[in-house]
Amino acid sequence: MNLSDHPFFVWPFVAGMAFLCIYLPAVYLKWLRKTSARDRKKISAAIFSVKTIRAIREIFSECLLHRRIFRFNPTLGYMHMSLAFGWFLLIVVGKTETMLYTRDGFNPPYLPVFFKYFYPDHIPANFKGLFFLTLMDLLLLFVLSGLTLAIFKRFKSKFLGMKKSTRHILPDRIALTFLWLIFPLRWLAESLTSGVYNAGGFFTLSSGRALASLLPAEQLLLPAWWAYSIALGGFFVALPFSRYMHIFTEAALILLKHWGVKTTQRANGYTDFEIHSCSRCGICANVCQLSADAGINHSQAVYFLRDLRYNRLQPETAENCLFCGRCSAACPVDIQVDDIRLQQRTNRANRCAPAIRRPAAQLPGTPETGGVLYFAGCMTHLTPSVKEAIRTILNRADVKFSILDEAGGICCGRPAMQAGFRQQAESIIQQTTEMILRSEASLLLVSCPICYKVFNEEYQLPIPVKHHSVFFKELAAAKPELFKNSRKRITYHDSCELGRGSGIYEEPRELLRRVAHLVPTAHEREDALCCGGSLANLAISPAQRDLITDTAYEQLIAPAPDYVVTSCPMCKKTFSKGKRDIPVVDIAEALQMALTPEEKPVRVKVGKKAEVLA
Amino acid sequence: MYQHNRYQKGKPQQVAVVGAGVAGLSAALTLKKQGVGVVVFEKDESPGGHLQQWHALFPDREPAAGVLDLLKQEVSEQKISLRTQTEVAAVTPSGDKFRIETSQGEQNEFDAVLLATGFQLFDAARKEEYGYGIYQRVITSAGLEQRLGHGGTGLTVNGRPPHRVAFVHCVGSRDEKVGNHYCSKVCCVTGVKQAITIKEHFPQCEVLNFYMDLRMFGTGYEELYREAQEKWGVMFIRGRVSEASQMYDGTIQLKAEDTLMGRPVRATVDWLVLLVGMEPEKRAQLWARSLGLRTGQAGFFSSPEKFLHPSLTTVNGVFTAGACTGPASIPESVSQGRAAAISVLEFLAKKDEAGK
């Protein structure tokens, strides 16, 4: 074959491909230059290390096989896999077939794509040839099956485990139209060619014969190849402007992630990679309680990322999110969308709240302690039974402790941070740090997961920080005689901040199994529901919150427990709103109920005073 | 309207009264005096409803026991058939009658039913921030009535009189956080009355009332408020208490805003009294709903003709009176009971007419 006599129809494909080959590296380079110098140093240090190999393994399993989507729903996983992996194999196998056939390793890129056109009467002379023909047909079928599912999903998303499909914007629609056309057109062009030349694989040959008997195949042949090439070229040109940009960007993101680049407080080039890696698969919107319960359908991760990408983000979209983390946990691309949201909030709000500077004299006096310092947190002031239960248990266990915020509320700083008031939050953190340090405590005990998370992640404290569920688990293991099993039937609610936020799932359960009969619920651990009380959402209305709370509560009481246990004062307060038949208690209260009866010290009368007999 | 003799000809018609509080008993007495057969069902051991729990009544601080005794006396004089310790578990229509089923499983038919199931006190433990059930010296207004009983000894602290007592108005009422948006109406005046009673027992004790609005709706209530200020020196602070905590010596520290001063207040008290509101009787509500009775937003029974025939319900032949129709004082509950009795009589007369 000779280049000069090849027909013009390959040009749309070649042009599209050339465009991609120039455009993609250019934008990626631009984003890389926007990352910090530290990130770039990290990249150059890691690029020739095992990290890259690990990244490639992940690229293979996520970008091609879509393992995480499989876990979410096998049919949906198959749909994504057949399109991505099927197409990938078509390219690889096609290239190999062409190389073997032409005995030329450096054939032009369009040759494998339009192989059938250039070698229409290629009749396999040997087993190897037959193998390739059959394989290529099988692969085409594989891709077409995925495509059928995709089309089906657009109209009946429930079938693929999705409550609804994401809404598309114009560039997506254009790219989608080209994409949907590519493989049917390929099949048509190959079939017609097979029909005309009476040669081909089992699938294209049989469909080709049928077509040739019905249609003027010879005249249609070239137009079909043109159409196929235009679909390909059109798709390539539309790709960077549509959601399909994720195909390549996701791979780049995986590499960067493995090289140690992380989402930062401020948006930078890495954020661009993250934003463009979203495939708009809609899995996040599907697990989001805002849409499931409260009828809010514009602010989910998928829409937030989309609006941000196309520069049309409304502040309200960034604000209307619970930061519950359900979407990040389910996202097959593992995009840290909460962090990106926070960047946007901070951009807008940071300057609107001044740093807090309370004169030291006005700060609540710090108790001196060498032992455990308990930080109750603002919310716990409204749930005094939690504080009292902790006090009782610590006293019973002879733990030396003092309470940091007994006299008045001190804020941990996290709510301000979540709202984007970064400088204010930092000033609060600094102040509270000073108070903690002054106490010379050896351990900070926290009963509020919201505080716990920020103490862990933003405070640089020289002492360990423990959530009370973990602290008490260890205490109960060390002093089992203090507790008995009440045999009460209970369910456990994983709060967002302790569960998905801090990864503490097992300790509270272990503790609860010791003191009661813990029964499972429909949504546990990573999949736990948000109580709806989250401070992170700045736009939701109280009535919408209540809808979320009611659903979450229904799930928790479905197994008919005697009571529901949580380990967050905020969740407890949220659930106790309105009229609830089954009470929600904190894990400390559950533990307090399980305390063994105290042995009364023997008292004897000595004169007028009663004295304790040891 | 009714003709006394008509009922004496044949077998008198039978009316079931559910609840032997002041409303139910007043209605039963009126009906009985008109010759109708009445059976009063009461789930408690004794009649009187909530009146039994009160020490002295607003607005005149008349001893509750006296009022209760008079009522009971009349009930026994009239030989009202009173079935105590018998909770009504269901009311179902049966032909042109109503079948009453008790929790013991007994069933009887009646020509008409009058519901006077009253109210239940708001469970103060649901307002966790006030510490009821957690701190010993946080009590409710109902609990205070009992402590006021024996010369106020229930309020002494380690044998000494209390130094300071604070009342929190609107606990469980006007509070969307507990799902009760309505005003319970009687707690303001109860708070004023109880404040005075404390001063009577312990003149040295300082009494603070934390309120959002003072609703002195009835005859003599405003005068009582004035007396509390002028004669007894009760201090009224406009601000809702947000939370309370216990100090090491067992006293209670509360937080509020003095909204008229515009500054936060903090006060340590020997007792914190929560003026708990009224909620509809939950269990009665359940079966009443399956009978088809309409309740208003707050869950109290409501009449389809609330201006002219307040005791009617959406079910013909079923009537309501007293605090089950919404927060009410004793005189109001009594009047409602008597008014409902008249409506029952009218209904029976009509039924009798039709039966002829």
Added chain:
Amino acid sequence: MKPANDKWGFRAEGSEQINLDKADSSLYRRLLNREPGFAACLFCGSCRATCTSGNEGMNFRLAHLLLQRGETARLKSLTDPCLLCGKCTLVCPRNVNIRAVVYNLKIMLHEPF
């Protein structure tokens, strides 16, 4: 120049009087647009009482009154100390979304329209 109403030796300007004729309620209306439930506030003061920054001058109740009366001068100093901890929202008897109102107010005070 002597102000016209200096008859009694003091001026109406700068006086204590709330002048509803001159009230500018545009900010209040914008906020209400964002958080309609906030009009239900009955000025009970619980939000201030529970407020983590209540002793530092944070006063939502007063801020709301000033907004309603169209006096915006003191709003910033009255809301600056708020840490957005959210306690107020949990105690409000009228279910006002206080924290969200304060957040939006802070932003609006910095983003004049």
